[in-house]
Amino acid sequence: MTAEKPPAVRLGKESPPPVRASDGDRDRVAEILAEALAEGRIDADEHAERVDAVYAARTVDELGPLIRDLPAGQPPAPARASAGGPGAAPPHGGHGARNVVAVLSGAARRGRWSTGGTINAVAVLGGVELDFTQAMFEQQYVTVNAVALLGGIEIRVPENVSLRCEGTGFLGGFEVEEAEAADPDAPVVIVKGWAILGGVDAKPVRGKRVKDLRRD
Template identity: 55%
Template sequence: MDADNGGRPGPENPPGPLEQQGRRQDRQPVNMTKTATAPPAVAEGDLRASDADRDRVAEILREALAEGRLDPEEHAERIDTVYRAKTMGELEPVIRDLPASGAGRARQDRDAYAPGAGTPGPDQNLVAIFSASARKGRWRAPARINAFALFGSVEIDLTEAVFPQRQVQINVTAVFGSVEIRVPENITLRSSGSGILGSFEVESHDSEDADAPQVVVNGFAVLGSVEARPKRGAWIRDLRDRLRDGHRELRHELREERRERHHQLREDRREWHERLHAERRERRDRFRKGMGG
């Protein structure tokens, strides 16, 4: 390093590698942009409620009414609150003291037709020749059911059955006989059959659950009848009966209240007439005493 040029390296003394690296770092541009901050997350209770959220809460309230957890007045008040709610925080207090019956029912239904680890059971054969045959209640539905009715009747009720597999095929033959099939509302019902001088009526139904089992009815009816349709659950019938009983009790209470009010009006009118007659009698007696004096 030369002393005459103030300690700066001259042409004969080039800068070292460390000094070159320091100069390159000094020449790097400075980032003047500011890092954007994310907006604060919205609390779950402040989220806007959708129509599906309101319908889900309303379904829980309907089941609570059917089970007797709510009376009709409480149910009406809460339903009004549900359809007026705008956020999830306004929906949550409505069902805070109720079990999530809708989710429990859906989970129970899915468990009822969850595929089992074992192999499918043997075919179920139902034969009715000048007689009647039925299969109902809680039972494991096999993959194939064969029903034959000759001058007889066969009843197949799957509303309480457990479905180890996703598809059940029912082969029916009705000759001068009848075959009646009932399935739950939460499954898919299909048919491929015909009637020969008879009726083959299958009410096709599509389940909203993509994992729901499928029941396919095949066969024919010769001078007979085959009928298959979904069956409403017991809780719907209970709800209808409860509403009917509630309306009947309300009419009875209104009738009794009207009778009591009418009786009270008659008593008040009778007392008013008696008091009026007593006042007239008193005035007449005073008048007679005055005339006699």
């Protein structure tokens, strides 16, 4: 008589159930996609497709693949010991582009802030305000890459700053009140990008001048 085999024993742990995505998880991924659009890593069609998938996602696992090919979606690199030994300060790198992103929300830069050389401004169903009237111009030329998708971007500069336009509107408005400063060394703000079913509005503010700030 043949003895019956005992039932198989499962080894290891069962996979945990998928974690439900929160509204904050979706908004964070949508912001990463908006920055990727502003930086030219993905185009407008791909951005729209991925954003639709973001807000249709039910679990965190569904969000990961949508940003896996972007820098912000990469796993952190292992820490390396610096030449100065433990506790040494990291080397100083160059200043990258400033990203001002509004996804279903608002974002602003105003008051005393450093402009840098490049600003990526993205408004997706939201609004962005860039107020240069009290800003500190670190470089003479400042490029604003403005992308308004069902949103609005408002840009204000001092009256003695040159303002130039290299943007386009598609079923939206891209309005820049161009101006050339009399001083050839004055800061120059160049507004690039596009507006789709949204608006970009840039103009000088009368009575605000860069030289007034330098007296502070």
